Amino acid sequence: MYPDLQGKVAIITGAGRRKGLGEAMARRLAAEGCKVVLSDLGAAQGEQMPESAIGTRSELEQIAAEISSAGGEAHAAVCNVLQESDVAALVAAAVKQFGRLDIMVNNAGIGYLMRPIVATEQSNWDAVLGVNLRGVFLGIKHAAIQMIKQGQGGRIINVGSQASKSGFPFAAAYVSSKHGVVGLTRTAAIELGPHKINVNTICPNHITTGLGAWQNEYFSAATGRSQEQYLADMRARIPLGRPGLQDDIAKACAFLASDQATYITGEAMNVSGGEEYH
Numbered sequence: 213m214y215p216d217l218q219g220k221v222a223i224i225t226g227a228g229r230r231k232g233l234g235e236a237m238a239r240r241l242a243a244e245g246c247k248v249v250l251s252d253l254g255a256a257q258g259e260q261m262p263e264s265a266i267g268t269r270s271e272l273e274q275i276a277a278e279i280s281s282a283g284g285e286a287h288a289a290v291c292n293v294l295q296e297s298d299v300a301a302l303v304a305a306a307v308k309q310f311g312r313l314d315i316m317v318n319n320a321g322i323g324y325l326m327r328p329i330v331a332t333e334q335s336n337w338d339a340v341l342g343v344n345l346r347g348v349f350l351g352i353k354h355a356a357i358q359m360i361k362q363g364q365g366g367r368i369i370n371v372g373s374q375a376s377k378s379g380f381p382f383a384a385a386y387v388s389s390k391h392g393v394v395g396l397t398r399t400a401a402i403e404l405g406p407h408k409i410n411v412n413t414i415c416p417n418h419i420t421t422g423l424g425a426w427q428n429e430y431f432s433a434a435t436g437r438s439q440e441q442y443l444a445d446m447r448a449r450i451p452l453g454r455p456g457l458q459d460d461i462a463k464a465c466a467f468l469a470s471d472q473a474t475y476i477t478g479e480a481m482n483v484s485g486g487e488e489y490h
């Protein structure tokens with residue numbers, strides 16, 4: 213669909229969990245002809261994230277292998293986006309494997325640890341802000357260093373949220389981190405524009421990924437509704453009448469990575485069926 217993406221090299225963080233947005237964006241970019249580096253945490257680190265909530269090394273490698281056996285070019289690399297040395301090594305791995313870096317998708321995020329403010333521990337706050345905001349900062353920084361060195365521009369695509377635009381109860385850390393991603397995107401767009409590096413954020417509404425399924429369970433219980441009622445209420449708020457799909461985000465990602473989006477930067481683009489419009 214976007215011939216200019218053929219042969220471009222893309223990194224996608226948080227791409228090792230099945231049904232996740234990272235997996236969908238990696239598969240879509242590969243289908244467009246990009247050489248993709250999928251990365252994820254690989255194993256739980258610390259108590260804040262259970263093993264069930266993370267993309268394991270074997271899942272990550274399987275997804276990359278499936279892309280390769282379908283005719284794409286994919287490489288898997290473990291990276292904890294909280295660690296600057298890991299992020300720098302991830303960019304270096306992409307360059308070693310495929311010779312350059314054109315597209316950086318900062319998707320890794322955590323939406324667990326949702327609590328009322330009065331019950332939120334400092335460690336919860338730090339964990340969410342760390343991955344969702346510091347992780348995106350480090351991804352922008354190290355992608356930009358490489359892209360500036362190459363001198364041919366590039367695309368940085370961050371994954372924000374509906375929570376980048378609106379407040380939600382029980383989600384202070386998440387909402388703050390995702391609002392922060394928008395400020396970071398705008399600032400990076402200004403700094404990196406002279407290098408022809410476009411920086412944008414995609415703001416999805418609800419999508420039933422592994423994280424999304426957990427959120428359905430958590431928020432329906434927290435608001436005293438059955439999951440069916442919670443989802444029916446959600447559909448009723450969305451002008452297009454359905455929650456988002458992984459593919460909706462993958463399509464937006466491919467568009468922002470393509471030449472069709474050459475003059476778009478600093479945007480926080482809603483992909484929400486009309487639920488968010490500011």
Ligand SMILES: NC(=O)c1ccc[n+]([C@@H]2O[C@H](COP(=O)([O-])OP(=O)(O)OC[C@H]3O[C@@H](n4cnc5c(N)ncnc54)[C@H](O)[C@@H]3O)[C@@H](O)[C@H]2O)c1
Nearest residue numbers: 226229232233266267292293320321373418419421423424
């Ligand atoms: N699903 C939704 O409804 C929704 C809506 C809006 C925004 N988002 C955002 O989309 C992104 C992807 O979420 P998803 O729904 O696909 O969830 P997901 O849980 O399937 O994917 C998130 C991935 O991030 C990885 N990750 C977590 N901590 C990491 C770390 N320190 N280093 C590297 N990787 C790490 C996890 O292992 C996981 O594979 C997140 O940034 C999330 O906040 C999701």
